[in-house]
Amino acid sequence: MPTLTIEDVTVRFETKGRRPVTALDDIRLTVEDKAFSVIVGPSGCGKSTLLRLAAGLFDCTSGRLALDGETIRGPSADRGMVFQSYTLFPWLTVEKNVRFGLSLKGLPAERQKAVAAEMIAAVGLTGFEQAYPQHLSGGMMQRVALARALANGPKILLMDEPFGALDSQTRQLMQALLLDIWEKNHKTVLFITHDIDEAIFLGDVVHVMTARPGRIKKSIPIDIPRPRAMETLTSPEFMAVKREILALMHDEAVLADRSAAGG
């Protein structure tokens, strides 16, 4: 059963005195249940806008987004999100951050503690429960953000370039950790990135987006067997897919550059 459906979604920004900008043009996409879907595209292609639509943080100009057939209206704990920027609450400890969503639901404290402990263990941060975010590294903060989103038990996990601000070594560790967690729970994931390696390494399917107006150019199923590891990055299958996506993105970059030059 498909979970998230994006049906003919268009987003147009009206700015005074300028031509309206079409950020997303007639997007049609189905995010399959229990699958790891990735959207890859150049910066400014509207992929973050698409994710915000799914989160309910933003309204589309026309079209419809639905989760399990139910139209998305506004944000909800059903759709957890991990942001690129650091969004931990600095006044809460790691444990309290992870419990935040559960405390909003009014779950008993004992239950909250148990779930938080489990999630903190899953992201490998046991022992840091009482630390404040200011004492954590960027990678650790994103792990807490992931634990916090998962603690709510969302139907789908939306990830907006969550490792974009990390250095490349930490990013690889985080990708491996994310896959590790995902292999265990097979949560439905929609992951946004501009990093092609990251997209192929993580995804069951990679949707390549075009820029201005943002469209889905091609959806490529990734048949590389799981569990995937560092060796995957240099395997022939990986290289073949990478070549295909690079070619698609290259055409796009040239087009975008030309249209920018032409005004």
Next chain:
Amino acid sequence: MALRDLLAPKSEIPAPVFLGLSLFAIATLFGGWCLLTYGHLVRPDFLAPPDAVALAGWKRLGNLSLLENIWASLSVIMTGFLLASVLAVPLGVLMGSFQAARALLEPITGFMRYLPVSALIPLLILWIGIGFEEKVTVIFLGTFFQQLILISDVSARVSKDLIDCSYTLGANRRQVVTRVLFPACMPGVMDNLRVTMGWAWTYLVVAELVAANSGLGYMILNAMRGLFTDVILLGVFTIGILGLMTDTLFKLLRRVLLPWSATF
């Protein structure tokens, strides 16, 4: 330690050197004062010597008049400042994050923030007299609008992603305001309260110099009439020390109440 190491921009210097330089500055100022007065370079009714100031302080501590004046000033400043803060903190946070609150408050604050409160003192004396209430009103008007602007800036700077993230965790609007927006503003609020407390001392002395029958500013003005520069200096030092104490108190409060926020 070579001199050139001390003069590198934005680099640490050893703690004893830091302390030494600070003491040197104080000693120089104090030494200059001693030289001018004990060296008979100026007349005592122009600048009183240190021992005369100490004696004046001792005498006024003995007959409690200094303490009475300190209390008169402190009660005014605390009342005015607390009233202003209690209103300005919530209103400022709302003003920085809600367009409607901004639209309501900005025209008035924009006008009031550049208006020196001293300009309003004559009107306030006509309306309320020269007692406790008038001075509290001066402090209130002098700090409230400044706090409102500063705190609304703090609130406006809270990251949109932090708010959006709270929504995706299931928070409703009320919870976003009470459980995310307000706590996120607290470090900035504390810093700005500390800054405006300094301004409150200025307004207090202005109010007491213009019209009062008690307080440190009144003590200073009264001493001027009799050319008692020792008492004037006593008043100035007392205000300086009280200001330093409130500043330290605010720093301490921030460390105790907001241990999670990075401190200077």
